[in-house]
Every structure is written in C-alpha cells, then in structure tokens.
Amino acid sequence: MVWPLLRRLFRTVxxxxxxxxxxxxxxxxxxxxxxxxxxxxxxxxVATGNGNAADYAAAQRAVQHRLGxxxxxxxxxxxxxxxxxxxxxxxxxxxxxxxxxxxxxxHGDLGTSFRTAQPVxxxxxxxxxxxxxxxxxxALLAVLTALALARRLAAKPWWQHPVRAALVAVHALPLxxxxxxxxxxxxxxxxxxxxxxxxxxxxxxxxDNWSRTQTYLLHLxxxxxxxxLAALPELTLQLDAALTQxxxxxxxxxxxxxxxxxxxxxxxxxxxxxxxxxxxxxAELLPAMVAGAVVVEVVFALPGMGRLLADAAAGRDYPVxxxxxxxxxxxxxxxxxxxxxxxFWADPRIRWQS
Amino acid sequence: xxxxxxAFFLLCAAxxxxxxxxxxxxxxxxxxxxxxxxxxxxxxxxxxPNQQAxxxxxxxxxxxxQADFSKKEIAxxxxxxxxxxxxxxxxxxxxxxxxxxxxxxDTGGPVLATDVxxxxxxxxxxxxxxxxxxxxxxxxxxxxxxxxDPRRFTLECRGxxxxxxxATGDFFILPEAALDPQGELRRFSLAAxxxxxxxxxxxxxxxxxxxxxxxxxxxLPGCGPYQLTAWEKDRYLAFRRKANWWGSRLRPTPFVLxxxxxxxxxxxxxxxxxxxxxxQRGDLDIFPQMPARxxxxxxxxxxxxxxxxxxxxxxxxxxxxxxxxxRPALADALTRRALxxxxxxxxxxxxxxxxxxxxxxxxxxPLDRQNYNDSLAPVPFDLAKAExxxxxxxxxxxxxxxxxxxxxxxxxxxxxxxxxxxRYRADETTFATIALQFKAAAASLGxxxxxxxxxxxxxTTALRTSDFDMYxxxxxxxxxxxxxxxxxxxxxxxxxxxxxxxxxASDRLLDAIAVAENxxxxxxxxxxxxxxxxxxMPWVPLFFLPTRIAAxxxxxxxxxxxxxxxxxxxxxxxxxxxxxxx
Numbered sequence: 022m023v024w025p026l027l028r029r030l031f032r033t034v035x036x037x038x039x040x041x042x043x044x045x046x047x048x049x050x051x052x053x054x055x056x057x058x059x060x061x062x063x064x065x066x067v068a069t070g071n072g073n074a075a076d077y078a079a080a081q082r083a084v085q086h087r088l089g090x091x092x093x094x095x096x097x098x099x100x101x102x103x104x105x106x107x108x109x110x111x112x113x114x115x116x117x118x119x120x121x122x123x124x125x126x127x128h129g130d131l132g133t134s135f136r137t138a139q140p141v142x143x144x145x146x147x148x149x150x151x152x153x154x155x156x157x158x159x160a161l162l163a164v165l166t167a168l169a170l171a172r173r174l175a176a177k178p179w180w181q182h183p184v185r186a187a188l189v190a191v192h193a194l195p196l197x198x199x200x201x202x203x204x205x206x207x208x209x210x211x212x213x214x215x216x217x218x219x220x221x222x223x224x225x226x227x228x229d230n231w232s233r234t235q236t237y238l239l240h241l242x243x244x245x246x247x248x249x250l251a252a253l254p255e256l257t258l259q260l261d262a263a264l265t266q267x268x269x270x271x272x273x274x275x276x277x278x279x280x281x282x283x284x285x286x287x288x289x290x291x292x293x294x295x296x297x298x299x300x301x302x303x304a305e306l307l308p309a310m311v312a313g314a315v316v317v318e319v320v321f322a323l324p325g326m327g328r329l330l331a332d333a334a335a336g337r338d339y340p341v342x343x344x345x346x347x348x349x350x351x352x353x354x355x356x357x358x359x360x361x362x363x364x365f366w367a368d369p370r371i372r373w374q375s
Numbered sequence: 376x377x378x379x380x381x382a383f384f385l386l387c388a389a390x391x392x393x394x395x396x397x398x399x400x401x402x403x404x405x406x407x408x409x410x411x412x413x414x415x416x417x418x419x420x421x422x423x424p425n426q427q428a429x430x431x432x433x434x435x436x437x438x439x440x441q442a443d444f445s446k447k448e449i450a451x452x453x454x455x456x457x458x459x460x461x462x463x464x465x466x467x468x469x470x471x472x473x474x475x476x477x478x479x480x481d482t483g484g485p486v487l488a489t490d491v492x493x494x495x496x497x498x499x500x501x502x503x504x505x506x507x508x509x510x511x512x513x514x515x516x517x518x519x520x521x522x523x524d525p526r527r528f529t530l531e532c533r534g535x536x537x538x539x540x541x542a543t544g545d546f547f548i549l550p551e552a553a554l555d556p557q558g559e560l561r562r563f564s565l566a567a568x569x570x571x572x573x574x575x576x577x578x579x580x581x582x583x584x585x586x587x588x589x590x591x592x593x594x595l596p597g598c599g600p601y602q603l604t605a606w607e608k609d610r611y612l613a614f615r616r617k618a619n620w621w622g623s624r625l626r627p628t629p630f631v632l633x634x635x636x637x638x639x640x641x642x643x644x645x646x647x648x649x650x651x652x653x654x655q656r657g658d659l660d661i662f663p664q665m666p667a668r669x670x671x672x673x674x675x676x677x678x679x680x681x682x683x684x685x686x687x688x689x690x691x692x693x694x695x696x697x698x699x700x701x702r703p704a705l706a707d708a709l710t711r712r713a714l715x716x717x718x719x720x721x722x723x724x725x726x727x728x729x730x731x732x733x734x735x736x737x738x739x740x741p742l743d744r745q746n747y748n749d750s751l752a753p754v755p756f757d758l759a760k761a762e763x764x765x766x767x768x769x770x771x772x773x774x775x776x777x778x779x780x781x782x783x784x785x786x787x788x789x790x791x792x793x794x795x796x797x798r799y800r801a802d803e804t805t806f807a808t809i810a811l812q813f814k815a816a817a818a819s820l821g822x823x824x825x826x827x828x829x830x831x832x833x834x835t836t837a838l839r840t841s842d843f844d845m846y847x848x849x850x851x852x853x854x855x856x857x858x859x860x861x862x863x864x865x866x867x868x869x870x871x872x873x874x875x876x877x878x879x880a881s882d883r884l885l886d887a888i889a890v891a892e893n894x895x896x897x898x899x900x901x902x903x904x905x906x907x908x909x910x911x912m913p914w915v916p917l918f919f920l921p922t923r924i925a926a927x928x929x930x931x932x933x934x935x936x937x938x939x940x941x942x943x944x945x946x947x948x949x950x951x952x953x954x955x956x957x
Contacts, residue, residue, distance in 0.1 A: 054836045059424075061507050062835060063861045063871040066851035067738070074870040076513055080506045086573050087504060136416045136424065137608075138504065138588070147608065201648060210656055211678055218652045219644050220610060322644040324609030332413070332609075337832055 029361070033354045040350040041343060045122055048339040052090045055135060055337035059084045088135055093117045122343075131347070132340035136333075141344040144329060148313070151221070152325035155241060155317075156310040159248030164303055166249070167256035172292070174257070175264035176283050185258070192254035200247040200320040207243060216243050219322035244321045248314055256302055263295035296367050304360035308353040312345070406613060406638035407930065407947055409661045410650045414609045414643050418593040420547040421498055421505040430940050431641060432547060434614050436597035437622075439472055439491075440544030441631040442855070444934040444943040449541050449855055452631045453478055453486060453548055453598070455526075460540045468535050469519075470543045474526040479621045480550050480598050488528035492518045493551035496560040499568035501575070502584030512546060514539075517565050536889045537897060541855050553596045559583050600634030600945060612641040635932060635948035651925075655679050660927045660949075663941045667729045670923045682928050686935040686942075689733050690922040691740050691852040694805065696797075696813070697914040699844050701875040703784070704791050711912040712754075713764035714795070714845075717816040718809070719756035720917045726812075727805040731921040737905035738850055738916050739857070742937065745898045746857065748905040754915060762820055765793070778821045794823040795844040798837055801828035806847045809917065838873045846873070849920065853938060857901055860885045863913065876913030 060080055085091040093113040100111050125132060131141035174181050191199070208218040221240045222233065267273060268291050276286045313327030326345065333341035364371050415428035420436050423429045433441075440457070443450035451457055455473045463469055478486040495518060498508040514533050521527035530543045551558075559579035563571075587595075593603040593612075600622055601614040615638055622632035642659060644650040647666050651673065653659040665673075670687070673679045696718060698705045705711055720734050733741050736751040770780040770793050780793035797813065799806035807828060814824040829837060837843055850862070861867050864885045865877030884904045891897035908914075922941040926933060931950045934943040 054832050057835050057839060058832055059422075059506065060510060063510075063867075064838060064873045065848060067853060067856050067858060067862070073866065076510060077870050080510045083506045083509065083573055087502075087506075137592070138417065139592070144608070204649060204652065208656070209652060214656060218656055218658060219649050220642070319645045320649055322610075322642075322646070322649055324607070324643075328609055328645070335831060336416075 026362075029358055033351075033358055036354055037347065037351045041126075041347040042119070042123075044346045045119065045339075045343050046094065048343060049090070049094050049118060051337065052085070052339075055088070055339060056081050056084045056090065058337055059088075059135070089118060089121065092121070095119050126347075131344040134333075134338055134341050136336050136338045136341075141340050144341060145326070145344055145348065148324060148326045148329040149311070151323055152313040152318075152327070153310065155244055155323065155325060156248060156314060158241065159245045159252065160306045160310055162245065162249045163252035163256055164306075166253055167260055167299075170253075170257045171260035171264055172284075172287055174261045175268060175287055175291070185261070188254040188257055191250055192258070196247065196251050196314070196316045197320060199250055200244070200317050203243050203247050204320060216240075221323065240321075244314075244317045244323060247317050247320075252306065256299060259302060260295060260299045263298055264291055267291035267295045293367055297364060300363045300367060301360050304356040304363065307356035307359065308349050311352040312349040405949065406640040407636045407660045407949060408640045408642050408658070409944065410653070410659055410663065411641045411643045412645055412647075412650075415612065415641075417504075418595070418603070418606075419504055420549065420595065420597075421503065421508040423507065426939055427641065430944065431593075431603075431612055431614075433599070434601040434639065434945065435593070435595070435599045435603060436547035436549070437478075437599050437632075438545055438547050439474075440541060442938055443630050444936045444938060444946070445630045447854060447936060447938070449544075450629065450631050451475075451544075452629075454544060458540050458544065460537075462535050466534060468532045468539045469529050470532060470539055471527070471529045472544070473524070473528075475625075476526065477621050477625055478598060480552070481596060481602075481617065482550075482552070484550075484552060485526070486548060486550075486598055487525045488518070488520045489525070490548050490551050491528060492520065492565070493555060493560055494546065494549045495565050496563065496568050497549060497554070497583070497587070498546075499565070499571070500560065500580055500583055500587075501571065501573045501577075502581055503587050508546065513569065515543060515565070516569065534889075536858070537891055537893070538856055538858055538889075548598065550596050550598070554587060555583050557582070600632070601639065609643055611643060614639045630943075630946065633943075634945045636945075639944065654683065654925060654927075657682070657927070660930060661933075661942070661947070662925045663922075665923045665925050667727065667731070667921075667923065670925060671729045673925060684926050684928050684930070684933075686924045686926070686933065687731050687921045688935055688937055689740065689742055689919050690937040690941070691742075691854060692849045692920045693735060693738050693740070693852060694809070694917045694920060695738065695848060695850050695914050696809070696917060697846045697848070697874045698912070699841055699846075699873075699875060700913055701841060702844055704793055705795070705844060707768055708911045709764055709768035710770070710793070712910075713761045713768060714817070714822075715754045715912050715915040716757045716761035716764070717813050717820070717822075718754070718915055718917055719812055719816065720753060722756065723809055723812055724918045727808050728918070728921055731923070733919045735916050735919055737908055738852055738859070738862075739901060739905060740852060740854065740919055740937070743854055745894065746901045748902040750902075751905060751909055754909070756816070758816060758820060761816075765820065765822075772821065779823060780821060794825075796825045796827050797845040797847065798827040798829050798834060798843040799847040800831050800834050802831060809847050839870075841873075841875065850916075851939075857897060858889055859904070860889055863908075874913040876911065878911065881907055881911070 060077070063077070082091065093116070095113070095117055096119070097110050097112055099109055122132065129142070131145070133139065134141055134144055137144070174184065204218065206212050207216045208214055217240050222236050264287060268286065273286055273291055276290050277283070311326065312330065313325040315327030315331045317323070318325045318328045330342065330345040332338070333345065411427045413425065413427055415431050416424050418428060418432050418435065420432050423432055437453045439452060439454040440449050441452040449457070453474055455475045458470045458472045461469045474486050474488065480486060495512065495515060497503055498505050498512055515530050516533050517531040519529040519531060532539050532543060557579070560583060562579065593606050598621070600620045601616055603612065604615045605611070605613040616634050616636070620634060622628060622634065625632060644653060647669060650659060650662055651665070651669050654662045670685065673683065674685050698711050698714070700706055724730060724732050724734060734753040735741055736748055736753050739747045741747050765780060769782045771782060773779050773781055781790040783790045797810050799810050810826050814826060817824045838846060861871040863872055863874070863876055863881060865872070865882050868875050868877060881904070884900055884907065888897055888900045888904065891900055922935065922937050924933065924935050924941050929949050930947055932943065932946040932948055934946055935941060
C-alpha cells in the first residue's frame with residue numbers, strides 16, 4: 022500500500038513539474054506583449070514625445086532588464102543569425118530565466134508579480150483567503166445536499182419528476198446567468214434587497230467583531246448559493262442515476278426480500294456502490310476550489326483566485342499566472358490521487374495494479 | 376413546535392437579519408465612493424499603469440500644473456503661476472517655474488526646486504520602475520536652479536514647441552529628503568543619468584533604487600491633499616484628507632487645490648450590472664463611464680431617478696477605424712476613401728451610444744472651436760459613392776460566378792483582390808457593432824470583410840506588428856495637446872504610427888504644428904491637416920464618445936467634463952441639498 026502510494030506521489034510531483042515548466046517556457050514566448058503592456062501605448066493617445074522608435078526601444082529594453090526577460094530563456098538557445106559553418110546552438114549556462122525560476126521555486130519563491138511588484142506567494146495566499154471559504158462552503162453544501170437529495174429521489178417520492186426537471190433546468194443555466202439572477206432578485210431594491218450587492222464589507226472599519234462576521238456571512242450568501250446551485254444538479258443527477266441502477270440489482274432485491282425498508286436498502290447497501298462515479302466528481306471539486314470561480318468573483322466583486330488569474334492572463338503577469346497554474350495543476354493531480362484512494366476505500370476489489 | 380412552523384420562524388428571522396444588515400450604510404461611513412472597474416495595480420507615480428492609478432495618485436501627489444475642470448484649462452498647482460517659455464536658438468526651449476511658497480511636505484519642510492530636480496533624476500535612475508516617465512519626459516534635459524531663490528528654476532528642453540509649457544508641468548513632484556537623504560542623485564546631472572547605461576554599477580544609485588522599491592504600495596510620501604488609509608487589492612482604496620494640508624491654507628483656494636471631501640474611496644466592482652445595483656442601493660456614490668443602455672434605462676426608471684443625478688458631456692475620446700496603408704490593396708487613398716463611405720457613423724452613434732456623442736471630421740474634438748475644421752463635413756454613409764470610388768481606384772468586378780473586386784497593377788501579373796480583415800478588441804461591444812455594420816455594408820458592394828475580434832493584449836501586439844488590414848479602436852485626445860506626430864509621422868512608423876501612413880506634406884505639417892509659434896498659427900495648420908487627412912484617409916474618425924456619469928443626488932461640485940476621469944474628484948462633496956439634474 023505504502024510503496025504504490027509513494028510511487029504515485031512521485032509521479033504526481035513529476036507531472037506538476039513538467040506542467041509548470043511547460044507553462045513557464047510557453048509564457049515566455051509572449052514576453053514581448055508583456056513588455057508592450059508595461060509602456061504607455063503612444064499609438065492610442067495624443068501626448069508628448071515625437072514618436073521616436075529608438076526611445077521606445079530603449080524603454081522596452083529597460084523593462085525587459087527590470088523583469089529579468091533580457092536573459093536567455095533556457096540552458097541552450099538557437100542562434101537565429103549564426104553563419105552556416107558555426108554552431109547553431111549556444112550553451113547559456115545557469116544564467117537563464119528557467120534556471121533562476123527553478124532555483125527560486127525550490128526555495129518556495131514563486132517570483133514577483135510583473136504588474137504589482139508584490140511577491141506572487143503573498144498575492145496567492147491573500148486571494149486563497151477569500152476563495153477557499155467561498156468555494157469550500159459551496160462544495161461542502163453541494164455534496165451534502167446532493168447526497169441527501171439523491172437518496173430521497175431514489176426512493177421515488179411523488180415530487181421526483183418535477184425536482185429532476187428543475188435540476189436539469191438549473192444545470193442548463195450558465196453560471197453568470199445564475200449569479201446575475203440571484204443578484205438581481207435578492208440584492209435589488211426594485212425586487213428584494215435582502216443581501217448586499219458586492220464585496221465583502223461596506224468599508225466600515227470601526228465596527229465590532231460580531232458585526233463584521235455578520236456582514237461577512239451576509240456577503241457570502243449569494244455567491245455561495247450561486248456556486249452551490251451550479252454544482253448541485255450534476256452531482257445529484259449522477260448519484261440519483263447510479264442509485265436507481267444499483268436498486269435494480271439482485272443484491273438490492275435480496276435485501277428487500279429480507280424485509281428491509283427502501284431507505285435502509287439505499288443507506289446500507291446501494292449507496293456505497295453508487296458513490297463510485299460521484300467520487301470522481303467530488304475530487305474534481307478540489308482544483309475548482311483552489312482555482313476560484315472567476316464568474317462569481319466578477320459578478321459579486323470578490324477578490325479571489327479566479328479574478329487574480331484572469332487579470333494576470335489579461336495583463337500578461339506571467340509569474341502570477343505560472344504560480345496559479347502550478348497550484349491548480351498540483352491540486353488537480355492531488356485530486357486524482359485522492360479519487361484513487363477513495364475508490365480503493367469504496368470498493369476494496371480495486372487494486373493499485375489494476 | 377411543528378417542523379414547518381420552526382422553518383417558517385427561521386425564515387422570518389433570516390429575512391429580518393438580512394433586511395437589518397443590508398440597508399444602505401447611511402451615516403455609517405461618510406466616504407464618497409467611486410466605482411472603479413479594475414484595481415490600480417500600482418501607485419508608483421513614475422510608472423502609473425492605468426487611469427485608475429493616475430486618479431488615485433492625483434490625490435496623493437501634486438504636479439506643477441493640473442487641469443482645472445471648472446474652466447477647462449491648465450492651471451498652476453504646485454507652481455505659483457503658469458510658466459514662461461523662452462526659445463533658445465533653433466533647438467532648445469527653456470521653461471521657467473516658481474513653486475508656491477505655501478507648498479510643504481507632510482514633515483513641514485518646503486517643496487523646493489531641488490525636489491523637482493530629484494524627481495527628474497529619479498525618472499532616469501537605474502533600478503527604479505520608471506520606464507513610462509523616462510519615455511514621457513525624456514525631452515527635459517536639464518534643470519537650472521535660480522541661485523537666489525530656492526523655489527525658482529528653469530527646465531531646459533530639447534526641441535521647440537508651444538506645448539512644452541504644459542508638458543513640463545505634468546509630473547508628480549517627490550520629496551528628496553525622504554527618498555534620498557544622502558543626496559546620492561546630486562552627484563549626477565540629469566543629462567548624465569539619461570546617458571547612463573541601465574546596468575552600469577553604482578552603489579549610491581542602487582541604494583536610492585532599493586529605498587524607492589522598498590516603500591509599501593501607496594506609502595510614498597507626497598504633498599497631495601489625501602493620504603492612503605487602506606488598500607485592499609481588488610476591493611477598495613480608501614483615502615483621508617490630511618488634517619493640515621498646505622493647499623487648504625491658501626485663500627482663495629485655487630480650484631485645482633481644493634479637497635472638499637473628508638474621505639474618498641475607490642470601490643473596485645468589475646461588473647457594470649453589479650455597480651449599477653450598488654449605485655441604486657446607495658452603496659456607491661459615483662459611477663463614471665456607465666454603459667449607454669444602463670444609463671438610459673436608469674434615467675427613465677421612476678424608482679432610481681429621484682436619488683440619482685445623470686450627466687452626459689462629449690469626451691475627447693474618438694472612435695476611429697484605421698487602415699494598414701502598407702497593404703497593397705489599401706495603399707491608395709481612393710480605395711481607403713471608398714471604404715470610409717461604408718461606415719454609417721450616425722447610425723452607429725445611435726446604436727451604440729443611444730445618440731449621445733458627436734460625429735467628427737477628424738481627431739480634433741468639435742468642442743474645440745478654434746482648431747476643429749468646421750468647413751469639412753463628416754464622411755457620409757454613401758454606398759453609391761463608395762462603389763464609384765472603388766471603380767475610380769482601378770478595381771473591376773470579377774467576371775463569371777465569382778464575386779468581389781480585382782485589379783492588376785502596372786508591372787504586376789498577379790491580380791489584387793479587394794478583401795479586408797478588420798481587427799478590434801473583443802471586449803468592446805461598440806467595436807463589434809461597428810465591425811458588423813461595416814461588414815454588412817461592404818458585403819452589399821461585393822467586398823469581403825472578415826472580422827477578427829481580438830483579446831486586448833494581442834490586439835496591441837497585432838497593431839504593433841502590422842498584423843491587420845483594418846482596425847477599430849478609440850484614440851484618446853485632450854484639449855491641451857495637439858502633437859499628432861507620434862500617430863502619423865513617418866518617423867513613428869513601426870512604433871506608434873500603426874497605419875504606416877506617411878507623406879511629405881503630412882510630415883511637414885506635423886512638424887510645423889509641433890513648433891507653431893502661437894495658437895492661431897497652430898489652428899491654421901491643424902485645420903489644413905484635417906483637410907489633408909480627409910483626402911488621404913489613413914483612418915476614419917467616426918464619432919467622439921460621451922462621458923456618462925451617474926451620481927448620488929446628494930453630491931455637489933462634480934464639474935463633469937470630457938477630460939478623464941470625467942469629474943473633479945477633489946471638488947466633490949456630500950451635501951444635504953440635492954442638485955438638479957441637468
């Protein structure tokens with residue numbers, strides 16, 4: 022058990038490294054855009070200056086130097102204008118961007134944001150502080166509600182069909198529509214303004230702890246509801262279908278023949294077997310929890326990981342972007358490992374070798 | 376208690392809890408809250424990345440000159456009066472300033488010419504994030520202090536131009552005593568720092584750069600009216616007026632030095648629908664650049680109208696379609712003029728801006744009566760004229776079943792096909808509407824247009840690398856500067872002249888505009904230039920966008936104008952009396 026687990030862990034670390042390295046190297050191919058976005062776009066405004074290309078090129082070089090983009094990208098690089106009789110490849114030694122990044126990474130330093138000059142780890146920790154309570158609560162609520170709802174649905178109550186139809190309808194709604202619907206219904210003075218419209222507080226710094234907690238919780242209600250409603254249908258419908266299938270099997274019939282009530286058959290016999298596909302879905306929630314929910318964060322003006330990464334991509338803030346990919350990639354691979362372990366728990370017939 | 380009744384009780388309690396906690400924060404926080412779509416990212420005054428950053432830095436720092444929104448002119452801020460300019464020979468301009476004697480830093484020390492010299496040197500100090508300032512103020516090559524008056528100084532500028540008087544006063548002044556107490560930068564002249572390579576080692580300069588970079592974001596000492604009290608990234612920035620600010624001691628207080636509100640806050644709300652809702656709830660006080668449809672809807676809404684004021688004035692931002700004149704099919708003016716008749720500017724103004732904004736003949740605003748060429752007419756939407764011009768340019772309809780236009784240039788065997796791709800930023804619905812209208816109009820003439828909605832960063836790169844046939848974008852103007860050389864001069868091709876247009880006549884005119892001896896002469900040249908551009912048509916200026924601001928009825932002193940950010944933030948205050956909607 023231990024050795025296979027260690028082997029899997031080692032493979033996971035290797036995969037995360039390969040993923041992060043690929044993203045790092047690919048991102049540096051767009052370094053020119055990052056440099057361009059740093060400087061004022063003199064082609065879009067009437068301003069001082071004579072449009073001298075040499076001045077602009079000097080400023081671009083200064084930006085590249087400051088950001089460390091003037092170093093060779095990798096240990097070896099191809100010489101574009103090398104004469105035919107000389108070597109086409111040049112060895113750059115350890116003075117290259119990739120080596121610097123790797124050394125820093127091994128020391129737990131993800132670098133500095135191009136845009137804000139803040140350490141990437143500080144920015145990500147701050148964003149995670151907002152994202153995890155939001156996505157974590159939503160994931161927990163969605164899983165618990167899906168479990169409860171699917172068990173009730175599997176017992177074929179009279180409301181089975183309308184609830185299934187409603188779940189399918191909610192599943193068909195894009196997340197931004199769902200979030201805006203909630204916002205325009207429950208935070209709108211023209212309808213009902215039960216909940217705040219945006220953010221996490223109202224800038225009232227001089228309030229006591231209880232008021233702050235109350236305000237914080239209130240601000241979380243609509244975003245958490247949007248995320249829960251978005252995740253709930255898929256989990257419930259999948260589990261419901263799996264339970265329905267399990268309840269048609271021979272062992273379920275035997276259990277009923279022994280005189281067990283339908284609820285007991287579901288709880289003690291069918292549920293564990295029906296959980297297998299749901300475990301994969303639940304494991305999928307882990308990377309989503311870390312990566313944030315960009316749509317919900319934008320609609321409710323929350324400063325989480327989703328917005329951080331989306332803004333980093335738009336502003337070509339590659340250190341933040343690579344850090345985010347590293348984190349979500351690691352979370353995804355760990356989620357796969359976790360799913361495997363949960364499978365093993367749910368069905369002991371499954372073995373590592375299989 | 377039955378389960379149903381306990382659930383009902385819980386629901387009622389929750390609703391009560393919510394309605395109690397979610398009421399607008401009336402009286403709880405007196406800050407005037409302004410909506411921002413994005414975080415400012417950095418408040419480094421030498422490298423401000425966006426308009427939000429500039430607006431925030433404007434509260435913390437003061438420049439020599441600033442725009443007076445009440446009179447729509449440049450006014451002295453840190454400077455005692457508008458500067459005097461002197462032309463030296465044929466390649467130098469000297470601009471003289473004196474700093475207000477009342478101007479002090481927070482420590483009580485006076486703001487002196489040495490601080491201005493320090494700021495200029497900091498713009499060229501290696502290791503300091505200063506590339507934007509370096510590019511913008513590289514024309515200032517020296518500061519000559521007055522030996523008898525520590526507040527008086529002269530800036531020596533390369534080149535000659537009437538705009539130097541304004542351009543030399545447009546940077547925030549930073550304190551030498553706080554950032555360079557050892558006077559390390561005094562060892563160097565400004566010219567020496569400008570020439571110095573970035574990687575040349577110097578421990579003194581490195582120490583200054585280190586000290587500058589080590590300052591917490593927004594904590595750089597300034598002589599502006601406000602101090603930053605909180606900056607929660609992607610959430611808000613809060614400012615408080617300094618208790619003893621030097622500007623408030625001036626009588627009468629100049630408009631540019633007014634700081635009326637005790638507290639200000641920039642609230643970052645990316646989504647416009649959420650921001651609109653916050654404004655209606657009273658959680659927000661000012662919503663600048665409100666989308667056209669939401670603005671029109673709220674203006675008519677009976678519930679929202681009593682609590683809000685609505686302002687709409689023409690801005691200096693002009694929506695423009697540009698041609699890549701390097702492409703053989705678009706190299707001749709006749710073809711470009713033909714295509715310009717496919718834009719229905721009046722219809723587009725109605726469709727995208729609900730009729731607000733102004734059609735134009737060029738990139739000079741029609742508000743600028745002196746410089747705008749009102750003898751020209753905006754290019755009309757006229758497909759018959761477009762077809763006639765296409766034929767005149769030598770294009771012929773394809774024979775047989777194929778549609779479209781072809782022409783064969785003299786000396787070329789390969790026929791050219793008239794088909795264009797149009798690039799625009801994918802996140803702007805106005806541009807998408809323009810592109811679709813143009814495509815439909817061109818299609819009716821048999822001209823194929825492919826649309827390329829492009830992500831903002833890639834759009835910038837595509838324009839820089841000439842990867843387009845046509846583009847649609849906004850050009851940002853202002854009423855104080857008319858230096859069009861970076862946009863259309865041949866020496867800016869490959870850099871900021873994205874159309875690649877060049878011509879001896881236009882180059883001569885652009886050079887003459889830059890060095891015009893007085894505003895009257897400049898106006899003559901600008902009018903001539905607008906006529907030339909309408910004939911050559913390297914771009915099609917379609918319309919000037921409006922500045923739309925919705926604000927709480929409680930606010931006074933907004934002084935809404937076409938200049939960014941659209942209103943005078945420091946002059947706004949909350950009043951018990953409401954102002955009438957104009």
